[in-house]
Amino acid sequence: MSSVVKPLLQAFDIHKSFGGLKALGGVSLSLEQASITGLIGPNGAGKTTFFNVLTGIYKPDAGHTEFRGQTLPAGLPHLVAARGIARTFQNIRLFANMTVLENVMVGRHVRTSAGVLGAIFKTAATRREEMAIRARAHELLKYVGIDARSHHVAGTLSYGDQRRLEIARALATDPFLLALDEPAAGMNASERAQLGELILRIREDGRAILLIEHDVKWIMRLCDFVTVLDYGLCIAEGSPLEVQNDPRVIEAYLGVGAA
Amino acid sequence: MKRLLWAAAALTLLALPLFTDATLGHGWVRILDFALLYVLLALGLNIVVGYAGLLDLGYVAFFAVGAYCYALLSSPQFNLHWPLWVLLPLGAMVAACFGVLLGTPTLRLRGDYLAIVTLGFGEIIRIFLNNLGAPVNITNGPQGVSGIDSLSVGSYNLGQTHGWGFFEFVPVVNAYYLFLIGVLLAIVFSHRLERSRIGRAWAAIREDEIAAASMGINTRNLKLLAFAMGASMGGLSGGLFAGFQGFVSPESFTLMESVMILCMVVLGGMGNIAGVVLGAVLLSVLPEALRAAGPLQQEWLGRVVLDPSNLRLLMFGCALVLMMLLRPEGLLPARARQRELHGE
Ligand SMILES: Nc1ncnc2c1ncn2[C@@H]1O[C@H](COP(=O)(O)OP(=O)(O)O)[C@@H](O)[C@H]1O
Numbered sequence: 293m294s295s296v297v298k299p300l301l302q303a304f305d306i307h308k309s310f311g312g313l314k315a316l317g318g319v320s321l322s323l324e325q326a327s328i329t330g331l332i333g334p335n336g337a338g339k340t341t342f343f344n345v346l347t348g349i350y351k352p353d354a355g356h357t358e359f360r361g362q363t364l365p366a367g368l369p370h371l372v373a374a375r376g377i378a379r380t381f382q383n384i385r386l387f388a389n390m391t392v393l394e395n396v397m398v399g400r401h402v403r404t405s406a407g408v409l410g411a412i413f414k415t416a417a418t419r420r421e422e423m424a425i426r427a428r429a430h431e432l433l434k435y436v437g438i439d440a441r442s443h444h445v446a447g448t449l450s451y452g453d454q455r456r457l458e459i460a461r462a463l464a465t466d467p468f469l470l471a472l473d474e475p476a477a478g479m480n481a482s483e484r485a486q487l488g489e490l491i492l493r494i495r496e497d498g499r500a501i502l503l504i505e506h507d508v509k510w511i512m513r514l515c516d517f518v519t520v521l522d523y524g525l526c527i528a529e530g531s532p533l534e535v536q537n538d539p540r541v542i543e544a545y546l547g548v549g550a551a
Numbered sequence: 552m553k554r555l556l557w558a559a560a561a562l563t564l565l566a567l568p569l570f571t572d573a574t575l576g577h578g579w580v581r582i583l584d585f586a587l588l589y590v591l592l593a594l595g596l597n598i599v600v601g602y603a604g605l606l607d608l609g610y611v612a613f614f615a616v617g618a619y620c621y622a623l624l625s626s627p628q629f630n631l632h633w634p635l636w637v638l639l640p641l642g643a644m645v646a647a648c649f650g651v652l653l654g655t656p657t658l659r660l661r662g663d664y665l666a667i668v669t670l671g672f673g674e675i676i677r678i679f680l681n682n683l684g685a686p687v688n689i690t691n692g693p694q695g696v697s698g699i700d701s702l703s704v705g706s707y708n709l710g711q712t713h714g715w716g717f718f719e720f721v722p723v724v725n726a727y728y729l730f731l732i733g734v735l736l737a738i739v740f741s742h743r744l745e746r747s748r749i750g751r752a753w754a755a756i757r758e759d760e761i762a763a764a765s766m767g768i769n770t771r772n773l774k775l776l777a778f779a780m781g782a783s784m785g786g787l788s789g790g791l792f793a794g795f796q797g798f799v800s801p802e803s804f805t806l807m808e809s810v811m812i813l814c815m816v817v818l819g820g821m822g823n824i825a826g827v828v829l830g831a832v833l834l835s836v837l838p839e840a841l842r843a844a845g846p847l848q849q850e851w852l853g854r855v856v857l858d859p860s861n862l863r864l865l866m867f868g869c870a871l872v873l874m875m876l877l878r879p880e881g882l883l884p885a886r887a888r889q890r891e892l893h894g895e
């Protein structure tokens with residue numbers, strides 16, 4: 293393999309302001325195929341805003357993103373999902389009153405096609421598709437380890453399981469890139485370790501992962517690359533080791549002397 | 552056992568109008584007919600409100616569109632007399648188009664704002680119907696359209712009495728069976744939609760629109776689809792109404808009707824078909840039963856102390872307040888709604 297494989301995703305000079313507040317002041321980022329990239333930075337650095345721009349929830353004020361050789365549509369989340377980027381949310385956004393299984397089944401929406409007529413007349417094709425959706429949803433629940441809970445109501449799951457469910461739902465869209473916004477927040481050490489294993493497994497399946505996280509040790513162990521944001525600007529990027537020793541990062545984020 | 556229950560239910564539904572006609576008279580069968588039309592309306596609104604979670608306070612507009620569609624194409628107004636099997640689907644389709652027309656500008660709105668815009672839309676349709684009598688007479692203005700052809704299936708005119716052996720099928724009984732078919736179809740459609748990929752997408756939008764969009768759901772199209780599907784049932788109900796009454800005028804389509812249909816959905820339990828049917832039947836039949844309160848007071852107290860129509864409103868108000876306090880999710884709530892309002 294040559295070392296000039298085209299990156300999976302390239303964001304070019306993304307700007308986003310809220311009123312007078314510049315949340316992103318020109319962020320560029322590139323992600324490799326089947327890699328785990330950490331996005332770190334202090335609170336309010338603009339990490340979640342970057343996710344929201346990337347996944348089409350916000351329209352950037354300037355800048356664009358290329359994904360698998362094509363420009364991503366700006367501000368159209370359903371098209372971004374169709375292109376193969378799926379995400380989870382910092383403050384979990386499950387369909388809390390639906391069952392665990394239904395949540396994952398919703399994730400299959402974008403890869404299936406049954407319409408009103410198929411539903412009303414219960415055509416053979418629709419029934420087949422519905423069965424495949426269900427089977428795939430169970431498969432994904434097993435994959436993240438919560439299939440035993442498939443008929444529980446999503447909102448009643450433990451915090452850690454809700455995070456897993458969100459990942460299963462995102463995986464149901466068959467993404468090339470999975471963007472996780474603080475998936476380990478609020479987890480204890482053993483849950484964190486399990487989550488780390490899950491993330492590694494997802495990468496082994498050939499998907500790339502973009503990961504926002506605060507626990508620096510955890511992320512340094514897990515990631516292939518790390519990008520550091522501060523005040524809406526990318527202040528460092530590289531391998532975990534490089535970033536860890538970058539004086540700007542130490543000053544801005546880790547605190548002087550922390551590394 | 553289950554089959555036996557179904558058979559019993561089917562028999563009851565089939566025998567109900569004949570029995571009612573024989574015991575209580577035509578008037579009560581007519582009340583049942585209207586109950587069925589309301590069930591159809593409530594099921595349609597349930598798709599918009601219950602499934603997709605969009606508030607619609609102008610829903611009666613689609614009923615009006617369906618009714619006028621039928622009225623104009625099957626009456627002396629333009630001297631057109633199209634057959635039922637064309638008019639009913641056409642009315643449903645035209646109403647669906649109006650559903651999309653209403654839906655489009657409201658896509659970005661939620662809650663209160665959505666309620667006000669839809670309310671306005673309902674009124675606009677009514678005002679149009681009221682004023683399209685001149686300079687070119689289309690709707691005949693406030694006088695409405697009369698002389699509408701009665702419902703007839705093939706050569707069977709539902710507006711005439713047919714004797715079949717021992718039984719006598721008067722017009723109100725004939726209409727009951729036609730309306731029942733409409734309602735059963737609407738129930739099957741609703742049920743299947745609810746459990747389909749489309750129904751799940753609606754539920755997802757209702758729960759969390761941003762998460763739904765991020766999972767690849769085209770929220771705009773699915774909301775429009777909900778408006779269109781809901782409106783088509785309203786349009787169907789309107790067509791049946793026009794053919795049944797033989798007369799339509801704008802005053803049948805007031806805001807009060809929209810509110811009433813919404814109350815049926817909310818009282819019964821939005822999102823749940825059985826609940827919605829129950830709500831529609833209760834709210835259309837009970838007020839009629841209360842009419843009897845007038846003569847009863849006369850008989851027992853010597854005079855009418857409480858005017859029945861006031862009594863109706865009073866009971867209605869009390870029922871709603873009680874519901875909101877005790878059972879905000881409705882009489883027969885959908886599982887998901889119950890969780891939303893009470894937690895687990
Ligand atoms: N929708 C919004 N409206 C206004 N300000 C916002 C909005 N979203 C984020 N911000 C602001 O943008 C900055 C970056 O926020 P965010 O991207 O959430 O940071 P992070 O995820 O890195 O902690 C913060 O100052 C935040 O208050």
Ligand SMILES: [Mg+2]
Binds near residue numbers: 339340341382
């Ligand atoms: Mg954040």
